Amino acid sequence: MVLVDTILSLAAQNLLSPIILFFALGLAAALVRSDLSVPEAAAKTLSIYLLFAIGFKGGVSVSDHGVDATLVLSLIVGLILSFLLPFAAFGLLRVMTRLDALDAAAVAGHYGSISIVTFAAATSVLQSQGIASEGYLVAVAAVMEAPAILSALWLAARFSTQAANEGRAQDSKGLFREILFNGSIVLLVGSFVIGFLSGPQGLSEIESFIVAPFKGVLCLFLLDMGLVAGRGLRSSAHYLRPGLILFGIVMPIIGSFAGLVAASMIGLSTGGTVLLMTLSASASYIAVPAAMRVALPEANPSIYLTMSLGITFPFNLTIGIPLYLSLAQVI
Amino acid sequence: MEMKDAKRVEITIEAPMETRLTDALDGAGVTGYTILPVMGGSGRSGRWSREGQVSRAGGMIQIICIIRPDRLDALLEAAFGVVERHIGVVTVTDCSVLRAERF
Structure with a gap:
């Protein structure tokens, strides 16, 4: 009962934060x-700013607190989670929905990868609650972007029809280089390394640019995401059958539990646990959709983009993050 | 003023496929083309727009190529290998050009 009260109180607080309200404004406007x-x-530009600020501050935090074995373990755990979560998502989709194997594989790939804005929102909630977290979780976020794409491609090759598989190898040529070196990952990791090398001294030099304006920029970015989510919901609502909507809510909860178990095993702090849970619960809407358009063009983009942006992202933002925070605090 | 016959090929394709298509055109010896951003539209797969960063994966671009008629088949063969399985439109129209030596 206490847990439910805590979750509701945190969710209510969270719902009135400017970042959520700007997302709601964008959604309503669309x-x-x-x-x-x-x-x-x-x-x-907003996206570049956010990646730069998140990466840099993460690097400074690691530089300040030092590198330890938990960092390496966290990276390995992130890699494993990203590889495995699409398999759980695929199984669940096949049971809960009528999606064919190809669409299910494409959607599953999104749920193994991550949403950096959900991560930023969780960081912001932790800060407002005065809860510290491990800075290197930013590097874990970067590591978790790509492996899920490989799992989705394997699932598609294994379970979809031979006809749809023809030509896929040709399109996948060069895909892995594009995924590994896509702009978001390069900027996030690069800023992290620069933050690590320049340390707190470097941060003090650009603090007025990357710390104070961060939440305001995040609000504007969320306004854009609300607009895109709203447009997607408006034009693709007919794809959202009850099974798919339920999946978009259940899957992040399953992912967050996987993150919780992994965080407990490697001994992350409460803040770190919340962030790993959030990463495991979030679904990609930039890197994975682009990869799916290249490698699985027969999969319907309206389904996976609407699921990721229209269902799971708002769920995580409003209810998910307070839920993960409450669970991490209790456990 | 002397005008020469040419073919105008317009390929509208998903933004993530841009590099693959231009690489295929380069490989076929088609080195002259123009890439245009496309505002948005609607097709069999629903509506799309280039507004917002997160729409990039669902956005489209257009590649326009003016070539001599005898080189059309080579261009279409190269383009077909890329566009075959993807959302998009390929159109070929007759046009006339000045300064034919440039094509």
């Missing part, structure tokens, strides 16, 4: 067909 929009170049 649903009422407002002409409000964030131009592509502006949205890209």
